[in-house]
Amino acid sequence: MSEFRWAGKVALVTGGNSGIGAAITRRLLELGLIVVVLDRNIDDLQELATKDEVYGRLYPRICDLRHENDVLETFRWIETCLGGVDVLVNNAGITGHNSLVEGSPDEWRHLLEVNVVALCLCTKEAVASMRRRNIKDGHIFNLSSTLAHTIHPYGPLHFYTATKYAVSALTEGVRQELRETKARIRVTSISPGLVKSNIFKSCLGADVHDAVYKKPSLNPSDVASAIEYALNSPTHVQVNEIIIKPMELLA
Template identity: 35%
Template sequence: MDRWKDKVAIVTGASSGIGQSIAQALIKNGLKVVGLARRLEKMEEWKNEMKNEKGKFFPIQCDLTNEEDILKAFDWIKKELGGVNILVNNAGTSSIGMIIESSTESYKKIIDLNVIAPAICIRESVKIMRDNKTAGHIININSTKGKSTEKSTVFCNMYCPSKFALKAMTEVIEQELQHVESTIKITSVHPGLVKTDLVLKNVLERFPYVDVEDISEGVIYALSTPPHVQVKDVTITPVPGRLRQK
């Protein structure tokens, strides 16, 4: 990770959970991390915990379903920090219910945050990286439900389709980067069930899970590879049958 010291990383959905863990891991490795999330107060809370670490944290309030908010954040990053080296698309949402019984509004909410927002962030990051001739790295936090619909997907609504779309988008952008002869890397991270504030306690009692730190360690692994190595896909799941909470 030494080559990323003092470089700039953007992490979406950095106010809590996986995004917070990834942002903190990057700060500990000496990066300047810009957190984009709606809950500015949550980011400000944990920012103080990182004041003695090697890197710095810059929280920006941003509604990632609002393109104007995203573009303003990127303008600030270009002006104040000079560019971006790493983008971690982590922000996402889900909805309980069946597609055949849900509203159009619920469809759009999921697609806007899980698909459109990452596309905008990637587009803006790649523009800056190419202008600065930066060998950057894009990481999309996906889900095992973006690879298979075999388990527990009946009530996941548009979450699974959105994550399949994110997987396809990652693969297409990899081809696009190759087409324009860019050395920017792109990686998909597919977590299984992760213990976060959003997961109900009874779910954690019934199913094996991993911790947010397990996901951030996977991200650090992908970033730690040498310039000639691209980790295309990291899948992180709990050991089957290993319950951890009674």
């Protein structure tokens, strides 16, 4: 393969310490990008950052995306130390514990802050960074879900589903706004089906985790491949959305 056109560019990945975010981080590093990763826990990333093949190109940073100042400070640091953001991957997301009729405003606010508000704030700051430098090939990825296209009967997923519907609307809204200003920034939504990760174990418990993964599922690397595909597409091609499902669930 000839030198990848994003080599040396700066990517920001939210929620990148494990699961899908970690797979995306590794793929971007393989493609030659400099990667800043935000997460509340960066233990795994700090170990990876010491490896010779990525040393000096991976910057893990502890960040609570619910705190606006944490996010803004990260973007200021990137501008000062790395020049600015060329690729943004809004990957961070959480699910709730309770159904709508048993849930609490605190839980709903938490989901909205991480899944929706933080995504909007990171997008706003990334677009501002790209515009300041008048870049010609920026890219924003929003990690959504097949749940943004359906309503699953499992109650604890319903508010999470609502946040992913919001992500779909926000993705298209940002795309339209960027098109109106003729910005050379592409926006892609990635909507995977069930992916092997610890999100169900951390949010809903081991029993739910075990029950869910009796079904066919994707690997985090499958989602990373979708990111790579969209990045590799010609600059005149806008990949609006990629929906990925395990083969057995295609019916």
